[in-house]
Amino acid sequence: MWQELRAELHDDGLEVVTVALDAAGPEAARPWIERARPEHPALIDEHHRLDELFGIVNVPSGVWVDEAGVIVRPPEPAFAARPHWDEGIDGDATEYQRRTLALEEQLLVEDEKYVAAVRDWARHGADSRYVLGPDEVMARSRPRGRAGSEAAAHFELGAHLQRQGHAADAVGHFRAAHRLQPENWTYKCQAWSFVDPHLGPSAEYDTDWAGEVERTGVEAYYPPLDM
Amino acid sequence: MPIEDFQRQTGWLLKPEGACRAGVCIPLPPLQATVDVGVLAERLGMGVVHDERHGLWALGPSTVSGRALESADAPDFALPDFDGRPFRFGSLRGRKVVLVAWASW
Numbered sequence: 001m002w003q004e005l006r007a008e009l010h011d012d013g014l015e016v017v018t019v020a021l022d023a024a025g026p027e028a029a030r031p032w033i034e035r036a037r038p039e040h041p042a043l044i045d046e047h048h049r050l051d052e053l054f055g056i057v058n059v060p061s062g063v064w065v066d067e068a069g070v071i072v073r074p075p076e077p078a079f080a081a082r083p084h085w086d087e088g089i090d091g092d093a094t095e096y097q098r099r100t101l102a103l104e105e106q107l108l109v110e111d112e113k114y115v116a117a118v119r120d121w122a123r124h125g126a127d128s129r130y131v132l133g134p135d136e137v138m139a140r141s142r143p144r145g146r147a148g149s150e151a152a153a154h155f156e157l158g159a160h161l162q163r164q165g166h167a168a169d170a171v172g173h174f175r176a177a178h179r180l181q182p183e184n185w186t187y188k189c190q191a192w193s194f195v196d197p198h199l200g201p202s203a204e205y206d207t208d209w210a211g212e213v214e215r216t217g218v219e220a221y222y223p224p225l226d227m
Numbered sequence: 228m229p230i231e232d233f234q235r236q237t238g239w240l241l242k243p244e245g246a247c248r249a250g251v252c253i254p255l256p257p258l259q260a261t262v263d264v265g266v267l268a269e270r271l272g273m274g275v276v277h278d279e280r281h282g283l284w285a286l287g288p289s290t291v292s293g294r295a296l297e298s299a300d301a302p303d304f305a306l307p308d309f310d311g312r313p314f315r316f317g318s319l320r321g322r323k324v325v326l327v328a329w330a331s332w
Contacts, residue, residue: 013323015319017314018327020330020331024331041308041319049304049306050326053295054295062328064324067321067322068320070301071300072299125323133299137296138296143294144293144295148287150275152287153286157276157278166281169280176276186330
């Protein structure tokens with residue numbers, strides 16, 4: 001998806017960098033990378049450092065950085081195409097999987113709007129109406145206090161312990177990260193994924209994907225693009 | 228903690244005028260060869276988390292701006308690609324870059 005858009009706009013001076021937030025390491029995301037065959041940098045971020053650095057809380061999220069290294073759009077939902085939510089769902093799907101699919105189909109996906117904005121920026125640069133000034137970028141940057149910082153530190157310890165084979169000891173740190181920064185979906189989904197590939201209910205966590213999306217509402221998961 | 232380690236891991240440069248990043252400097256006590264992480268974490272509003280069982284510490288991001296971003300200047304970072312080769316984001320200066328976070332989960 002990103003590969004096509006990148007190929008189209010590379011001559012206009014646009015580059016795409018995709019970063020997989022995957023604490024399970026590169027093997028988890030490798031099948032997608034091999035299918036997409038990107039010509040652009042495709043990186044792996046085992047500690048979800050982009051959350052710390054840019055205030056990302058869900059995927060897919062896009063950040064625009066101009067030629068001078070200045071952010072001209074802070075994180076927002078970034079779809080290059082409509083996802084196939086039903087991929088992998090067949091007649092054997094559990095009730096939880098069907099409930100998940102029903103919620104996914106309600107999520108706001110503004111792929112056409114986002115791609116049109118990227119094209120406009122690639123072609124018009126600083127004159128694009130989608131470019132935001134530094135004050136607006138900061139105003140839109142997610143608020144962060146001490147609790148958000150502690151959440152990131154707990155997540156880092158959890159991811160480290162998980163990778164070192166101490167899955168049971170990682171759970172407490174992941175739970176702390178969820179409590180301290182409840183709006184961060186990458187911390188939640190990552191932790192759930194280690195105990196259930198469908199991010200469903202588990203003994204380790206008293207939350208799961210469908211339950212949390214129902215509780216917060218689908219608008220909180222992918223808010224509308226402000227552009 | 229040695230100054231070099233702190234700088235590399237947090238992106239904050241320790242200078243005579245204080246801890247500096249993205250055009251922002253926070254005043255600090257006079258520098259020694261090592262830094263007191265507790266003092267720095269306090270000044271920079273960083274969360275400090277300890278795992279007693281495994282003897283691990285982790286430092287969260289600074290919160291001096293009250294926002295996830297320190298300023299509109301993109302923070303630089305290096306992450307590995309799928310072959311394990313490090314890639315520095317700042318090497319793309321001169322191009323418009325769409326940075327996209329995604330995940331396999």
